[in-house]
Amino acid sequence: MNSLPKLLITGASGFTGKHACHHFSNAGFEVIAVARNTTFNNYFQTEYCDLTNKEDVKKLVRKVKPQHLLHLAGQNHVGQSWADPISSIETNVMSTLHLIEALRHENPHCKVIVVGSALQFNPNQISTLMHPYSLSKTLQVVIAQSWEVLYNMPIVIAKPTNLIGPGFSNGVCSIFAKRIVNMEMNKVEKIIQVNNLDAERDFLDVRDAVKAYELILIKGSSGEIYDISSGKSYSLREIINSLKSLTAIDFKINSQANDLKEEKVKNNPIKVLNLGWKPTIPLEISLEDTLNFYRRNNG
Numbered sequence: 001m002n003s004l005p006k007l008l009i010t011g012a013s014g015f016t017g018k019h020a021c022h023h024f025s026n027a028g029f030e031v032i033a034v035a036r037n038t039t040f041n042n043y044f045q046t047e048y049c050d051l052t053n054k055e056d057v058k059k060l061v062r063k064v065k066p067q068h069l070l071h072l073a074g075q076n077h078v079g080q081s082w083a084d085p086i087s088s089i090e091t092n093v094m095s096t097l098h099l100i101e102a103l104r105h106e107n108p109h110c111k112v113i114v115v116g117s118a119l120q121f122n123p124n125q126i127s128t129l130m131h132p133y134s135l136s137k138t139l140q141v142v143i144a145q146s147w148e149v150l151y152n153m154p155i156v157i158a159k160p161t162n163l164i165g166p167g168f169s170n171g172v173c174s175i176f177a178k179r180i181v182n183m184e185m186n187k188v189e190k191i192i193q194v195n196n197l198d199a200e201r202d203f204l205d206v207r208d209a210v211k212a213y214e215l216i217l218i219k220g221s222s223g224e225i226y227d228i229s230s231g232k233s234y235s236l237r238e239i240i241n242s243l244k245s246l247t248a249i250d251f252k253i254n255s256q257a258n259d260l261k262e263e264k265v266k267n268n269p270i271k272v273l274n275l276g277w278k279p280t281i282p283l284e285i286s287l288e289d290t291l292n293f294y295r296r297n298n299g
Helices: 015-026 054-064 078-083 085-106 132-151 172-184 206-219 236-244 270-274 283-296
Strands: 006-010 030-035 045-048 068-071 111-115 155-160 162-164 191-194 203-205 225-228 252-255
Touching: 006 015, 006 054, 015 030, 015 206, 045 054, 054 085, 068 085, 068 206, 078 085, 078 132, 085 111, 085 132, 111 132, 111 206, 132 155, 155 206, 162 172, 162 206, 162 283, 172 191, 172 236, 172 283, 191 236, 203 206, 203 283, 206 225, 206 270, 225 270, 236 283
Parallel strands: 006 030, 006 068, 030 045, 068 111, 111 155, 155 225, 162 203, 191 252
Antiparallel strands: none
């Protein structure tokens, strides 16, 4: 009989999910990967479930009876949230509610990490709401925090910044890296289009983020929100120049005139740093690994 702590990871087929499955398996957890797409195959026990379906979620939780849950599944594309806001809210909010409510009945002591977003907004300042994605992630976190308060469930919120590194991702670093690899293969014109080269963001390697999730799962306090970030900001100009130094080709950078100022996302990792975490993978290594991933997986 397997005596390893049983960890359910939703969104296992996604960018962070794949890294999380490997990390937690190596860390001594019995990983049960949850995916919606039945074509997803990996080395872990996999359960297929539509997390927006309440009855399916009940069956999943009843079958697995996890001791821990890392909830990564969700719709994470801002543009898609504008096109279909209801679907984003169903995917991000209702799936979370179905999961924690099923756990409340089957195993209310299951330690839960709900992964929010640095793009959440302050509900007390509605004018700061920028897009439906932000609304969906904010509601997701409010629901999770409410169940922690109302039902005394051990629920913790992780709020990561922009995650980068090897793997298929919709993030800007992956978009740039994939474009450069296509240039190397002469598939596209040697130009990168950017809205605002001076826009600054905090980038963190996904592998460092997953290590933070493990620490929060073990040491994190119920009801707390843990910001996860590098604590450093880089402009998109710096990111592209770093990528440019990692390829033999030359390319142009076209920056559209954009007077819109991007508001810096406030993310302070002090709480998770106090638990003993610190990022270890330099930005240059993350970018190089991202480029090499697309070189191996292009076409």
